[in-house]
Amino acid sequence: xxxxxxxxxxxxxxxxxxxxxxxxxxxxxxxxxxxxxxxxxxxxxxxxxxxxxxxxxxxxxxxxxxxxxxxxxxxxxxxxxxxxxxxxxxxxxxxxxxxxxxxxxxxxxxxxxxxxxxxxxxxxxxxxxxxxxxxxxxxxxxxxxxxxxxxxxxxxxxxxxxxxxxxxxxxxxxxxxxxxxxxxxxxxxxxxxxxxxxxxxxxxxxxxxxxxxxxxxxxxxxxxxxxxxxxxxxxxxxxxxxxxxxxxxxxxxxxxxxxxxxxxxxxxxxxxxxxxxxxxxxxxxxxxxxxx
Numbered sequence: 672x673x674x675x676x677x678x679x680x681x682x683x684x685x686x687x688x689x690x691x692x693x694x695x696x697x698x699x700x701x702x703x704x705x706x707x708x709x710x711x712x713x714x715x716x717x718x719x720x721x722x723x724x725x726x727x728x729x730x731x732x733x734x735x736x737x738x739x740x741x742x743x744x745x746x747x748x749x750x751x752x753x754x755x756x757x758x759x760x761x762x763x764x765x766x767x768x769x770x771x772x773x774x775x776x777x778x779x780x781x782x783x784x785x786x787x788x789x790x791x792x793x794x795x796x797x798x799x800x801x802x803x804x805x806x807x808x809x810x811x812x813x814x815x816x817x818x819x820x821x822x823x824x825x826x827x828x829x830x831x832x833x834x835x836x837x838x839x840x841x842x843x844x845x846x847x848x849x850x851x852x853x854x855x856x857x858x859x860x861x862x863x864x865x866x867x868x869x870x871x872x873x874x875x876x877x878x879x880x881x882x883x884x885x886x887x888x889x890x891x892x893x894x895x896x897x898x899x900x901x902x903x904x905x906x907x908x909x910x911x912x913x914x915x916x917x918x919x920x921x922x923x924x925x926x927x928x929x930x931x932x933x934x935x936x937x938x939x940x941x942x943x944x945x946x947x948x949x950x951x952x953x954x955x956x957x958x959x960x961x962x963x
Contacts, residue, residue, distance in 0.1 A: 674746055676710045677739040679703055680718065684736050688725035755791075759952030763793045767804040767816035771899040775918045775941055777834045778817050784960055792953055800898065801874070808944055815945045815954050819875055822944075829947040831961055836916040836939040838879065838932040841906045849928040856886040856934065863893030863911035865902045878937040879914050886934075903927055916941075
C-alpha cells in the first residue's frame with residue numbers, strides 16, 4: 672500500500688464520484704477506479720457502495736477514511752519537519768563556551784538572538800576551557816564553541832572572531848595602585864601575579880607574560896588559577912594581581928578594583944570555532960547571525 676493509494680481513496684471519498692475525484696487529481700477516471708479496486712483488494716473488503724449516481728463510503732470505508740486522513744497528515748508533517756531540519760529550524764545545537772565568554776556581551780547577545788530566531792532548536796550549553804572545548808569540537812561531542820585562541824586550526828576547524836577586548840589589571844580593594852588612572856608593566860614590578868594558564872603553556876596568560884618581559888618586567892608568579900573567575904576571586908582574597916579581559920570588570924565589585932593596562936598587545940580575542948566542512952544547518956545559521 673502506497674501513499675498515493677490513500678490520496679486517491681480520500682479524494683474519491685470526499686468527491687463521492689470517480690469522475691469528479693479524477694478531475695481533482697488530474698488523472699483519467701478508469702485508472703483511478705482501477706487503483707481503488709486494487710486498494711480494496713489489499714484491504715480485503717469493499718470500501719465504497721457503488722451506484723449509478725456515484726459512490727458512497729460503507730462502514731469499512733468510513734473507518735478506513737479516518738485512518739487514511741491521519742496517515743496523510745502525518746506524512747505531510749514528516750515532510751515539513753524534514754524541510755525545517757534542513758533549514759536548521761528544529762533539532763539540537765550543542766554549544767560549548769569558556770567561562771569568560773559568558774561575561775562578554777557579544778556572546779550573550781548572539782545566543783539570545785539565536786534563541787529568538789530559532790525557538791524550536793534545543794540549545795545545550797557545555798562549559799569548559801578553550802583547549803578542552805576545541806578537543807570536544809574535533810571529536811564531534813559539541814557542534815560549536817565560544818573559545819579564546821590560540822589553538823591549531825588543522826583538522827577541519829574554522830574560527831570566526833567576535834570580539835577583541837583590551838586588558839585590565841585586577842587589584843585587591845584598597846591596593847596602593849587602586850587610584851591610578853592607568854597601569855603600565857613597570858608599575859607592577861613589586862606585585863605577585865595570578866595566572867590562568869593552559870596545560871599546553873600557550874594562551875592569553877602566556878602572551879601577557881611575554882609582553883611584560885618585552886617591557887622589562889619579569890613577573891613574579893604567586894598563584895595559578897584554573898580559570899579567569901578563579902583568578903579574580905584570588906585577587907579579592909589578596910593573593911596577588913591578575914590581568915584579565917575588560918569584560919570581567921563586573922566580577923567581585925565589592926573586593927576588586929580594575930584599572931586599564933597600558934599594553935597594545937596582546938588583546939583578549941574571543942570567537943566562535945566550528946568544524947569545517949561538515950557544519951550542519953543549525954551551526955551555519957549561528958555563523959550567519961554572528962556575521963550579520
